[in-house]
Amino acid sequence: MIIFDVPYSPAKGMWLVQVSNGGHPEFKTRVDAIRFAVGAARKVKHRGDEALITVEGVDGQRRAFDHDAKGIA
Numbered sequence: 001m002i003i004f005d006v007p008y009s010p011a012k013g014m015w016l017v018q019v020s021n022g023g024h025p026e027f028k029t030r031v032d033a034i035r036f037a038v039g040a041a042r043k044v045k046h047r048g049d050e051a052l053i054t055v056e057g058v059d060g061q062r063r064a065f066d067h068d069a070k071g072i073a
Contacts, residue, residue, distance in 0.1 A: 004037035
């Protein structure tokens with residue numbers, strides 16, 4: 001399973017998406033970071049692997065989403 005973690009706040013002005021299999025792509029906006037995570041998760045799923053997207057909220061809690069950006073309880 002590959003996990004894409006999107007923070008609530010930028011680090012040094014850029015949003016760093018933590019990817020569990022390595023890499024930390026940087027984005028100018030949070031929307032761009034989330035767009036990347038969803039697109040990359042869909043590619044992972046298309047290859048037959050599992051993907052999870054976590055997005056940190058303003059309250060510090062991380063919410064989990066699948067490759068289609070549907071919430072996971």
